[in-house]
Amino acid sequence: xxxxxxxxxxxxxxxxxxxxxxxxxxxxxxxxxxxxxxxxxxxxxxxxxxxxxxxxxxxxxxxxxxxxxxxxxxxxxxxxxxxxxxxxxxxxxxxxxxxxxxxxxxxxxxxxxxxxxxxxxxxxxxxxxxxxxxxxxxxxxxxxxxxxxxxxxxxxxxxxxxxxxxxxxxxxxxxxxxxxxxxxxxxxxxxxxxxxxxxxxxxxxxxxxxxxxxxxxxxxxxxxxxxxxxxxxxxxxxxxxxxxxxxxxxxxxxxxxxxxxxxxxxxxxxxxxxxxxxxxxxxxxxxxxxxxxxxxxxxxxxxxxxxxxxxxxxxxxxxxxxxxxxxxxx
Amino acid sequence: xxxxxxxxxxxxxxxxxxxxxxxxxxxxxxxxxxxxxxxxxxxxxxxxxxxxxxxxxxxxxxxxxxxxxxxxxxxxxxxxxxxxxxxxxxxxxxxxxxxxxxxxxxxxxxxxxxxxxxxxxxxxxxxxxxxxxxxxxxxxxxxxxxxxxxxxxxxxxxxxxxxxxxxxxxxxxxxxxxxxxxxxxxxxxxxxxxxxxxxxxxxxxxxxxxxxxxxxxxxxxxxxxxxxxxxxxxxxxxxxxxxxxxxxxxxxxxxxxxxxxxxxxxxxxxxxxxxxxxxxxxxxxxxxxxxxxxxxxxxxxxxxxxxxxxxxxxxxxxxxxxxxxxxxxx
Amino acid sequence: xxxxxxxxxxxxxxxxxxxxxxxxxxxxxxxxxxxxxxxxxxxxxxxxxxxxxxxxxxxxxxxxxxxxxxxxxxxxxxxxxxxxxxxxxxxxxxxxxxxxxxxxxxxxxxxxxxxxxxxxxxxxxxxxxxxxxxxxxxxxxxxxxxxxxxxxxxxxxxxxxxxxxxxxxxxxxxxxxxxxxxxxxxxxxxxxxxxxxxxxxxxxxxxxxxxxxxxxxxxxxxxxxxxxxxxxxxxxxxxxxxxxxxxxxxxxxxxxxxxxxxxxxxxxxxxxxxxxxxxxxxxxxxxxxxxxxxxxxxxxxxxxxxxxxxxxxxxxxxxxxxxxxxxxxx
Numbered sequence: 003x004x005x006x007x008x009x010x011x012x013x014x015x016x017x018x019x020x021x022x023x024x025x026x027x028x029x030x031x032x033x034x035x036x037x038x039x040x041x042x043x044x045x046x047x048x049x050x051x052x053x054x055x056x057x058x059x060x061x062x063x064x065x066x067x068x069x070x071x072x073x074x075x076x077x078x079x080x081x082x083x084x085x086x087x088x089x090x091x092x093x094x095x096x097x098x099x100x101x102x103x104x105x106x107x108x109x110x111x112x113x114x115x116x117x118x119x120x121x122x123x124x125x126x127x128x129x130x131x132x133x134x135x136x137x138x139x140x141x142x143x144x145x146x147x148x149x150x151x152x153x154x155x156x157x158x159x160x161x162x163x164x165x166x167x168x169x170x171x172x173x174x175x176x177x178x179x180x181x182x183x184x185x186x187x188x189x190x191x192x193x194x195x196x197x198x199x200x201x202x203x204x205x206x207x208x209x210x211x212x213x214x215x216x217x218x219x220x221x222x223x224x225x226x227x228x229x230x231x232x233x234x235x236x237x238x239x240x241x242x243x244x245x246x247x248x249x250x251x252x253x254x255x256x257x258x259x260x261x262x263x264x265x266x267x268x269x270x271x272x273x274x275x276x277x278x279x280x281x282x283x284x285x286x287x288x289x290x291x292x293x294x295x296x297x298x299x300x301x302x303x304x305x306x307x308x309x310x311x312x313x314x315x316x317x318x319x320x321x322x323x324x325x326x327x328x329x330x331x332x
Numbered sequence: 333x334x335x336x337x338x339x340x341x342x343x344x345x346x347x348x349x350x351x352x353x354x355x356x357x358x359x360x361x362x363x364x365x366x367x368x369x370x371x372x373x374x375x376x377x378x379x380x381x382x383x384x385x386x387x388x389x390x391x392x393x394x395x396x397x398x399x400x401x402x403x404x405x406x407x408x409x410x411x412x413x414x415x416x417x418x419x420x421x422x423x424x425x426x427x428x429x430x431x432x433x434x435x436x437x438x439x440x441x442x443x444x445x446x447x448x449x450x451x452x453x454x455x456x457x458x459x460x461x462x463x464x465x466x467x468x469x470x471x472x473x474x475x476x477x478x479x480x481x482x483x484x485x486x487x488x489x490x491x492x493x494x495x496x497x498x499x500x501x502x503x504x505x506x507x508x509x510x511x512x513x514x515x516x517x518x519x520x521x522x523x524x525x526x527x528x529x530x531x532x533x534x535x536x537x538x539x540x541x542x543x544x545x546x547x548x549x550x551x552x553x554x555x556x557x558x559x560x561x562x563x564x565x566x567x568x569x570x571x572x573x574x575x576x577x578x579x580x581x582x583x584x585x586x587x588x589x590x591x592x593x594x595x596x597x598x599x600x601x602x603x604x605x606x607x608x609x610x611x612x613x614x615x616x617x618x619x620x621x622x623x624x625x626x627x628x629x630x631x632x633x634x635x636x637x638x639x640x641x642x643x644x645x646x647x648x649x650x651x652x653x654x655x656x657x658x659x660x661x662x
Numbered sequence: 663x664x665x666x667x668x669x670x671x672x673x674x675x676x677x678x679x680x681x682x683x684x685x686x687x688x689x690x691x692x693x694x695x696x697x698x699x700x701x702x703x704x705x706x707x708x709x710x711x712x713x714x715x716x717x718x719x720x721x722x723x724x725x726x727x728x729x730x731x732x733x734x735x736x737x738x739x740x741x742x743x744x745x746x747x748x749x750x751x752x753x754x755x756x757x758x759x760x761x762x763x764x765x766x767x768x769x770x771x772x773x774x775x776x777x778x779x780x781x782x783x784x785x786x787x788x789x790x791x792x793x794x795x796x797x798x799x800x801x802x803x804x805x806x807x808x809x810x811x812x813x814x815x816x817x818x819x820x821x822x823x824x825x826x827x828x829x830x831x832x833x834x835x836x837x838x839x840x841x842x843x844x845x846x847x848x849x850x851x852x853x854x855x856x857x858x859x860x861x862x863x864x865x866x867x868x869x870x871x872x873x874x875x876x877x878x879x880x881x882x883x884x885x886x887x888x889x890x891x892x893x894x895x896x897x898x899x900x901x902x903x904x905x906x907x908x909x910x911x912x913x914x915x916x917x918x919x920x921x922x923x924x925x926x927x928x929x930x931x932x933x934x935x936x937x938x939x940x941x942x943x944x945x946x947x948x949x950x951x952x953x954x955x956x957x958x959x960x961x962x963x964x965x966x967x968x969x970x971x972x973x974x975x976x977x978x979x980x981x982x983x984x985x986x987x988x989x990x991x992x
Contacts, residue, residue: 010533063498069509085417087745087762087780102417103435105763105780105798120417120435121453123781123798123816138435138453138471139487141798141816156453156471156489157525157799159816162854165875165893168723173889173907175873177851179729191507194492194527195817197854197876197894203670213505215495216527216549219876219894219912229503233495234527234549235567235585237895237912247503252567253585253603255895255913255931271585271603271617273913273931287617287931287947288959299618301965305631311972312641318979319648340863393828399839415747432747433765450747450765451783468765468783468801469819486783486801486819487855521837524822524857543835545825546857546879559833563825564857564879565897565915577833582897583915583933601915601933601947617947629948635961642971649978
């Protein structure tokens with residue numbers, strides 16, 4: 003059997019590899035035409051023919067790794083193409099590609115095998131690491147440093163000015179110059195139309211291996227440890243820090259100047275105003291520890307009923323206080 | 333009388349058409365200089381001269397249709413213009429316009445009368461349907477299909493990678509390759525700086541006639557039925573589906589893998605974690621049916637008072653339990 | 663002593679100026695190597711040598727102003743550069759710069775000293791005021807007017823169509839043509855990847871000196887008074903107005919057709935559905951006056967406990983009602 007691709011159980015054919023994410027997909031497995039299926043190591047299944055079962059500790063991880071074997075890697079010409087606008091003082095390493103209508107400004111450095119797509123903008127003095135890909139219409143502004151093996155998706159802006167102003171006597175907002183930069187470490191991925199602000203001083207830091215989804219806001223002087231994952235539309239305010247492996251669900255907001263420890267998890271739409279110790283999961287707005295917050299959520303829907311019950315108690319109490327005779331007369 | 337334009341009641345002149353949205357605008361109508369006004373069929377008005385009243389079931393709908401008559405349709409040259417970067421293997425239909433500095437990659441197909449504005453990006457193998465308009469700085473990435481008569485506004489990205497990772501033993505996020513695409517059906521409109529992710533497998537689907545506002549996030553494998561309307565900054569998580577005619581107010585978030593029926597309505601900023609049957613309106617975070625949620629909202633502001641009332645009840649109860657004498661002694 | 667730059671206390675060297683934001687930074691001041699430090703007028707400090715103390719009412723404001731003295735202003739060539747695409751009917755004032763691959767459409771006017779960066783788009787009939795800077799990949803669409811000394815950061819779209827549709831009998835959304843424009847007054851700053859919609863009729867207005875952060879949505883016909891500040895991911899719905907000096911924290915949402923007075927402040931993630939008088943601070947969703955809302959937030963976490971207490975009261979009440987004997991028997 004030669005496997006030529008990878009596909010979910012219900013669409014995979016005899017020449018394709020598939021995987022079983024969990025017990026609840028057993029019926030899909032039974033009906034599947036897949037040639038081979040990666041299953042958990044202890045999975046019990048009594049058919050001994052097709053599909054061939056490949057046992058592995060973590061089928062979904064195996065699938066993520068196996069899928070790459072079947073994907074044809076995109077081929078890039080490995081040179082500055084006609085129609086690209088590259089300043090003569092920029093350094094483009096061997097094997098890097100700059101597509102037509104991409105802009106690379108003075109003093110920028112593009113690493114080996116990096117790809118700057120059409121209509122992407124690489125500002126003055128920017129450093130782009132080896133094999134990093136900058137998609138169309140992404141903007142990497144003046145002085146920003148991006149590590150190796152990163153993916154900056156379309157429309158994302160790295161290095162916008164931090165949002166810091168001081169009001170003068172007349173109430174006008176006087177801008178505090180943003181003199182810092184952004185440092186994006188290796189293996190980071192940013193989704194589409196996200197925004198990462200430069201620091202007031204020093205760097206805003208996106209730690210190694212962190213993954214950031216579409217439309218996320220990362221403010222000035224934020225520092226996030228390695229391997230964080232931020233879902234879409236998350237917003238992180240200025241000078242807040244996240245430890246290693248924090249996971250934020252969609253539309254979460256973090257206040258400024260707070261500190262999240264390692265492996266902190268935050269539920270969708272939560273609004274976090276306080277620092278959080280390592281390993282905790284928080285929910286809600288204002289956010290609190292998950293177990294407590296979940297109990298609060300659960301009590302909300304009983305609140306209208308609770309109001310009635312308290313009113314009933316007050317009535318009875320008034321009757322009791324009025325004395326046994328009157329109460330009985332009613 | 334020749335009408336030359338359309339304008340709201342308070343600014344319309346004698347050669348302009350206007351409309352009455354509701355009874356509360358009667359004073360504006362009385363003061364209006366408009367030449368003609370579209371009013372509800374049963375509207376009573378005792379002036380018999382100007383403005384001429386045009387009776388119609390739905391004046392606002394009539395206005396939307398009439399306004400088009402007065403707008404000069406934009407004229408496009410109907411050809412690939414100098415300075416556009418179009419791959420030689422791309423097919424540009426007759427009457428389509430590709431403006432200077434627009435990019436159309438290999439194998440892309442641009443339909444009749446379609447318009448690709450300057451600085452827009454059309455990726456490899458993309459299909460753009462007839463009369464569809466792609467505004468400046470929108471990016472339609474590799475393999476995405478867009479139907480006829482769509483409008484993709486400036487800065488919007490269609491076909492970014494879905495945000496799916498599996499953590500390995502060391503906590504690193506391993507990317508699950510996103511092998512699918514996005515299919516945008518006919519008459520869809522997307523606002524500015526929105527993001528639609530490609531599916532893990534198969535297509536993310538934006539159904540016919542759906543309208544999506546600015547800065548909206550549509551994750552991988554979402555499917556939305558025809559005629560949905562999503563207001564600004566809405567976020568829809570992976571693999572969630574919306575039926576026909578769903579309406580989501582601003583900043584709503586939908587969890588992953590849930591299912592909204594037909595004509596579901598969701599109030600602003602709601603966070604929806606469960607599937608919702610057809611025809612229901614939900615509010616709040618976590619969201620619930622509107623009537624119930626509105627009662628919960630209304631009880632919140634009475635909560636501090638409720639705490640006091642319960643404390644008072646407990647005190648009285650303690651006095652009662654202590655027996656009549658002691659209670660009276662206090 | 664010659665000062666050559668500005669830096670925070672902990673990194674400033676002997677040839678740098680620093681500042682003291684508040685008493686809590688006293689240890690940093692004591693350890694600082696800064697040559698001179700701006701401190702509050704009444705600040706007491708017993709070292710009489712270095713650093714030299716510069717006394718001022720508001721050190722942070724002084725820092726914002728002083729920082730500019732040390733920053734080298736960017737130098738622009740002051741002309742239309744080769745590779746820019748400028749329509750022959752556009753007017754580019756003396757000293758304005760249009761960089762390569764920027765697009766300036768027919769009838770647009772670029773003011774003295776304005777800068778249109780590479781890959782920025784200036785639509786037909788747009789007016790850009792003197793010294794205003796349009797960053798890469800920003801789009802200023804047809805007919806929009808931008809005043810003097812503005813900064814429009816990368817990826818921001820001004821003049822997208824307002825999101826207004828009327829449903830017809832079949833449930834299809836019929837677009838209401840957006841015939842208006844956007845007027846951005848002087849000294850306005852917009853962050854990265856924000857979106858400002860054109861009005862249905864007349865202008866959407868961003869008042870003088872207002873500052874808008876990344877990923878903010880400003881809908882059609884919004885009017886905001888001078889000196890407003892909107893943090894990241896705020897969304898303002900159609901036809902809502904903000905007075906002078908309003909400050910909105912991150913991820914706030916304002917409903918449509920409401921009116922905020924002058925100097926209104928809104929806490930992060932709040933959802934505002936009602937008009938707010940001048941000078942008030944509101945919080946929460948649905949938002950209410952801050953003091954009241956803060957009390958509500960504080961009572962939430964006591965809600966699960968409150969439910970138990972009411973249950974206990976009900977039990978005791980039932981016992982009391984059942985009469986003294988039975989109650990005692992239990």
